[in-house]
Amino acid sequence: MSSAAQRAKRREEIDHAYGEVARAATWGAVKYGLFGASLATLAHFTWPTFRVTKAHVPAPAVVCTGLVFYAEDKLQTHEAATRIKEGRLRREARIDLARRGLVGTETEIAKWKEEREARLREEQAQAQAQNAAGPNTAGLVFYAEDKLQTHEAATRIKEGRLRREARIDLARRGLVGTETEIAKWKEEREARLREEQAQAQAQNAAGPNTAGSS
Numbered sequence: 001m002s003s004a005a006q007r008a009k010r011r012e013e014i015d016h017a018y019g020e021v022a023r024a025a026t027w028g029a030v031k032y033g034l035f036g037a038s039l040a041t042l043a044h045f046t047w048p049t050f051r052v053t054k055a056h057v058p059a060p061a062v063v064c065t066g067l068v069f070y071a072e073d074k075l076q077t078h079e080a081a082t083r084i085k086e087g088r089l090r091r092e093a094r095i096d097l098a099r100r101g102l103v104g105t106e107t108e109i110a111k112w113k114e115e116r117e118a119r120l121r122e123e124q125a126q127a128q129a130q131n132a133a134g135p136n137t138a139g140l141v142f143y144a145e146d147k148l149q150t151h152e153a154a155t156r157i158k159e160g161r162l163r164r165e166a167r168i169d170l171a172r173r174g175l176v177g178t179e180t181e182i183a184k185w186k187e188e189r190e191a192r193l194r195e196e197q198a199q200a201q202a203q204n205a206a207g208p209n210t211a212g213s214s
Contacts, residue, residue: 017078024074025067032066089113099156101163101182162186 043050093112094104102108126145166185167177175181 017075020078021071021074025071028066028068028070029063030066031070033063035066036062089116099160101160162189 040050090104090109093109093116097104097108097112163177163182166182166189170177170181170185
């Protein structure tokens with residue numbers, strides 16, 4: 001994600017938090033203002049000392065108290081929810097990266113978040129397209145999405161098995177299963193498979209007698 005995109009995302013998060021705090025502050029000011037006005041009215045008509053005393057609490061002070069209390073409470077709640085959400089995302093990222101055989105560094109976690117956001121945007125766009133296209137197209141897209149998810153899951157499982165097999169084979173050779181060595185091992189495996197396929201095709205083309213004599 002570029003620096004401009006990061007700044008835009010950060011600005012969006014700040015604007016969202018500001019809107020939440022502003023709404024909470026407004027509600028707190030209204031609530032405390034009405035409560036203070038009700039108490040003052042009740043005391044004025046039921047407590048003679050209150051009518052003659054000069055130590056009345058100013059109405060703006062009551063309103064500001066409600067504003068500050070509600071705004072601070074909303075801000076702390078928002079920060080706590082943001083920390084919890086961020087922690088869950090990071091745990092999910094580390095688990096997914098570990099399944100892929102990657103270390104959950106800050107760079108990898110940031111890439112994982114970008115991929116997740118791109119996937120969510122794509123899903124939202126697909127959902128909007130489905131709603132616009134109608135139920136038949138929506139069913140077709142759902143089926144295609146299910147097939148895609150199944151294929152992705154199978155690909156991840158296959159990739160994990162290959163990486164485990166590569167590490168075991170490299171360990172037998174006395175090599176460390178780094179990303180570079182695993183990539184070389186995959187290339188050697190693919191070359192060996194292509195060679196075996198070519199030999200099998202040559203045998204089939206030559207006929208059963210030649211294949212048997214060979």
